[in-house]
Amino acid sequence: MRITFKPMVVAGIAALFTAAVIAPALAEIKKPANYPTRPITILFCFGKAGGSAQSIQALQGPASKIMGVKVNMLSKPGGGGLNCLPDFAQTPADGYTILQHIDALPAKYAAGATDLNPAEDLEPLLIMNVAPxxxxxxxxxxxxxxxxxxxxxxxxxxxxxxxxxxxxxxxxxxxxxxxxxxxxxxxxxxxxxxxxxxxxxxxxxxxxxxxxxxxxxxxxxxxxxxxxxxxxxxxxxxxxxxxxxxxxxxxxxxGLKWSPLLRFRGLFVKKGTPKEIVTYLQAVFKEAYNTKEHQAFIKRKSLDIVESYRSPADAKKELEGAIATYAKVFKELGQKVRPGL
Amino acid sequence: MENFINGTVLLFTDPTGIAIFIFGLFGGLVFGAIPGLSLLTLAAVLLPFSAWLTAEHAIMLYGVIYVSGVYGGAITAILFNIPGSVENAPTAFDGYPMTRKGQAGKAIGFAVTCSAIGGTVSAVLMMMATEPIADFAIRAFGPVEVFAVVFFGLTVVAGIGTRSLAKGWLSLLLGLFLGVIGGDPVSAVPRFTMGSLYLTGGLNFVPLILGFFAVTEVFVQGQRMASGTHVPSKVSVAYPSFKEFWDLRVAVVRSTVIGWFCGLLPGIGATLAAFVSYNEAVRWSKHPETFGHGDPEGVVAPETANNAATGAAMIPLLALGLPGGALTAIMIGVFNLHGMDIGPLIMVEAHDLVWVLFASMFWASLAILFLGIVEAKGIVHLLRIPFPIMAPAILVFSTIGAYALRANILDVYTMFGAGVAGFFMRRSDYSIPAVVMGLILGQIGENVFSQAMVMLDYNFLNFFTQPISAVLIGGGLATVAYNIFKHSRSYLATFGRLDETTAHEPGD
CATH class of the missing domain: 3.40.190.10 (Periplasmic binding protein-like II)
Structure with a gap:
């Protein structure tokens, strides 16, 4: 079972209500023309009670308040985080579907298990969790x-x-x-x-x-x-x-001398999403990340052992670094690596 | 008892609380009944607004929606062969044939009463012993045992909705096949995808179920109209008698137990409950051949079980923080919105709140009984709408339901494809229920099978080293052997008689 998209009428009422009550207080982020006019869905690739779901739930409320539309969550677990990618690939690059993914994506790209190169094919909005x-x-x-x-x-x-x-x-x-x-x-x-x-x-x-x-x-x-x-x-x-x-x-x-691999979770939109929408979403989620409500979540969940926030530019570097790191690790372990890495 | 009274008082002494209770009750019934607008849709829509309510009201609202929404899907399953959600699909197997036989009122009566019984018993058990039961369930049932439950269930499916065992098995295998299309659950290895991105993502339950049930039915009735053999469903508001309920008491008890235990299993919930319960009703019936053709027990079993699973699903959620299904997972979000982490400490940290939830689910289960009786007398009159008006409406609702899932037009094509396939399968006496059972139970089973095999060192015989799985797998194999024996005997008897007849033909 999964959370379905709600009908347009209810969505419209929800959007208008939220926009009317909350959005004026947070009007400093410049909105693109005609965006967003309907709910935004965050598609995530793991089950509903784990870290991915918790991290989205923590940002969902603040982001929704800032944008004035509802932010939905849609879970598609399975395949070690890959079974959700065909669903994401079928959505248009319009900023209404955001992919939440973790370090598994660059790692599986390095292993050749998926052709989606997160450092090239996705626009990062932020990395919001980094944890040992x-x-x-x-x-x-x-x-x-x-x-x-x-x-x-x-x-x-x-x-x-x-x-x-x-x-x-x-x-x-x-x-x-x-x-x-x-x-x-x-x-x-x-x-x-x-x-x-x-x-x-x-x-x-x-x-x-x-x-x-x-x-x-x-x-x-x-x-x-x-x-x-x-x-x-x-x-x-x-x-x-x-x-x-x-x-x-x-x-x-x-005495284990090894730099441990870290779990990171980030939000991404498709390459080709209009630039003003990408910029807007990056600003929205940065603001949502910094809200008191979300910072309390970061502290409560011990997500401050390592600094959790990465800006879009740093997130891109993190993805590139992860691809290189995992390619190296896989080679050391004698496992399959994507040709050319 | 004191806790329960306190929870009830908190619930009903405040007019806002009463209003929210009634809203949740009707909201769940309406959204549960309309395909594509499941109770999950309502739960998701209301999530941000629940932050504006008090914690008690927000939690109570979700408890009520859960109970009434699980029942709501039975109405359209019975009247129009459109299950409101996956866990109501088995209800359509016999509920809709009852409607065609002019027993819609009875079918709804059975569904509502048994939903209320299942939900109420479940709520009471939930209140009595949340923590010890959660501990027991999680220690007794791991992937090995869950796979055994699924296997046991699948072994009776072939006999449902068809007179031919071979066609039943072929239908079941088709369902299992549809379930494996897409990336495999462990490594995402694409299977039977033919390079299609859509198929790589796997076939979704909702368009397939809408296609196999609703669209197929429209086509079947349309063909009958065209050939002049269409007989409209008879409208009957007759409610089941006490004797009819009493005759099904064993089924109710069995389904409550099954629903309860399935509901306890984290990550599985009401869907498994409804399907397994239906299968067991067939297994233990003296007349299994009547299932799929309007046997009231086929309505009683899934509706009792899916509601019995609601209270049970709260147990791992509240005692262990492990959700049983999608709605209980959303409830984690509701608790979070109010600054609480659901999990083992919630019973201590938010004691009053938990009892408000328990009380609301108990009273909601009772309330659907009264609402349902009114519905059974009123809503069946929808059947008076002529088929030429109802058919397009069903197709429009189904199309919206399939499309709304993820705004993908290919889901609509899948639905119509399943509808056409279902039409021809029904004409040839293949079993639609077996296809759907294979699809749903197959996907659950494949997941747990991959985990169980690692735990059992990839040796299938090791299933017999664990007591629960040994009993269930052994029982399943015995069922298959018995069915083959029974059908072989009847086949041989038929052909034996034919041979005898042939042997004594005149002139011999």
């Missing part, structure tokens, strides 16, 4: 606790007790898969990875004890950690996270 990752166990998983606290050494001992013994709840996205490969190589074990498209199922598999460990970003699972359903067991970072000082980190505690 960690490993999480079930909060009451006695196998991996010492004196009631998560103990990564116990996880390691279990993982090393047999190939495929440790079962990881994961997603078919290169950042996660490469990170696991690096951890496997460094720590000397081989895990079994079960790949989910929907975050609810991915988290549920660990909370329910069907799988042993989850690779995820701190903010995405913060509510489960606060409730004791999940517990951080390892930070994949050169130092311990300030938000989790008791959790060991790969750098200081296990």
């Amino acid at each position: 990752s960690g490993l999480y166990i079930r909060g009451d998983d006695k196998r991996f606790l010492t004196n009631g606290k998560p103990d990564f050494d116990k996880v390691l001992a279990y993982a090393r007790s047999g190939e495929g013994k440790l079962a990881v709840s994961n997603i078919n996205v290169p950042m996660e898969l490469v990170t696991m490969s690096v951890l496997e190589k460094h720590f000397g074990f081989k895990a079994k990875q079960v790949l989910f498209a929907k975050p609810a199922q991915r988290y549920g598999a660990v909370i329910g004890g069907k799988l042993d460990i989850l690779l995820e970003q701190p903010g995405d699972v913060s509510k489960h950690v606060e409730a004791g359903k999940l517990a951080p067991v390892l930070s994949i970072w050169p130092e311990r996270f300030k938000i989790a000082p008791d959790t060991k980190a790969t750098g200081p505690d296990y």
Whole structure:
């Protein structure tokens, strides 16, 4: 099931209402002529309860207030973030459909899994989340606790007790898969990875004890950690996270000298979208990002471990850098790389 | 009980709260009933406005929309063979044939009463034990067990809506085939896409369901009009008697249990509930051949189950922060808009608010019972509209429904393509319900199968090492074997008699 576009009449009423009540206060951003006159849809490529959905929900309200039209979300999960691309490709370059995507897009381009080059074929509006990752166990998983606290050494001992013994709840996205490969190589074990498209199922598999460990970003699972359903067991970072000082980190505690791959999430429109619309949307989302409401979300979700905002120009550089980085990593791991990279 | 009373008091002591409750009730019914304007449309439209309401009113509104919207889709499924949303599709399998037999009032009566029963029982269970039930469900059901549920369900599908087992299986396989078109769920490897961008994105449920049900029906009735054999649906406002309900008590209990458990599974929700419940009604019936031809149990089963799933879906949402379906995922947004992170702590942090939600869903389930009784007596008169006026209206609504999904004209072509295919399939006694079941359950099943196989070391026999999956897969295989045995016996008996007749022909 998916969220459908609402009918034009209701959309019109919604737009007029919002515009009349809220927009005048935020009139400083120059609007292009006749845009937007109807709701804008943000198409995202992952499930509805994970980090992508949360990041859109946090911007949805502020952006809607600024533009005076409703901003919808449309989820098309599957294929490790690629099954949504044909839907996006069929939309016109008119600024009414915005694609939200993550580091998976440049990585999969580098792997040759998609021909959409995000650095060339998309116009970035911003990058709004940049975050490192960690490993999480079930909060009451006695196998991996010492004196009631998560103990990564116990996880390691279990993982090393047999190939495929440790079962990881994961997603078919290169950042996660490469990170696991690096951890496997460094720590000397081989895990079994079960790949989910929907975050609810991915988290549920660990909370329910069907799988042993989850690779995820701190903010995405913060509510489960606060409730004791999940517990951080390892930070994949050169130092311990300030938000989790008791959790060991790969750098200081296990001597892993590696610059971790980061999760980033950005908003993009199609190349060919009228320039004034692109400029307008870039300004709108920058303003939405900086609202008090959104900044509270950034703080609450620990998205300030690394500065999360990237301007459109920096976002383009980030995409180009990610393509080069992943091409290099894939070569090192002996995996397929797009010819010419 | 005290919590429930407090929730109810918060709900109904404020005129604004009452107004929002009534708005949600009618809004869900109307949007749930019109294809393309599902309850999700209403939920999405109202999301920004919910920020203007108090947290109690906003959460209550979404609880009410959820309950009434899931029921609303049954009305058009029964009267016009147009399911309002995917979880109402099985209702059309028998609901519409009941309408054709002049039993529309009864069909709506069964649907409304059973929706109310399913929803109310579900709401009560939700209030009694949210946290322990959520913990149990999530520990007992992983990808292996969910795949087993889907497999078990699919094994009875071939017998629905056709007299031929072979045609039933072919229909099911067609549905499974349609479901795999597009990128695969794990790696996006394109399958059967013929280089088409549209097919690479996969076929969407909504245009296919509208095509197979609504458009096919218009074509079938149109052909009958052209050939002078069209018989208008008889208008009947007769409500089911108490005895008729009592006769179906087992089906109601079974469907409530199935709907409840399916609703508990994160990411799946009411759709699986409705389809599995319908399948089980067929499996346990003494007359499975009557399904697809207007058996009231075919209305009772999915409508009880999809509403029983509503309260159950709240359990993983509230206790674990894991949504069961699209609407519960939108509810996460409603909580966020009011500064709360839905999840395990919500029961502590927003105790009163959660009880307002529980109370609103309970009262909404009861309210649709009374509304539905009025509807059963009134709305069936729509059937008096002559077919030459109704047919274009159905096609226009269906076209809008298919197009509104993502503003893509190719979805409209898909809908008409499915309509034409459905027309010829029905003429040849292929099963439309089996196609739709294959399509929906196949996509859910493929996802969990890919995960389950990794967990089971790519060894199918390992499904038998887990108790729940062993029982369900074993039961499914037994069902297939029994069906083949039953049909073979009947085939041999028929041909045996023919041989006997031939052997004693005069002159022999």
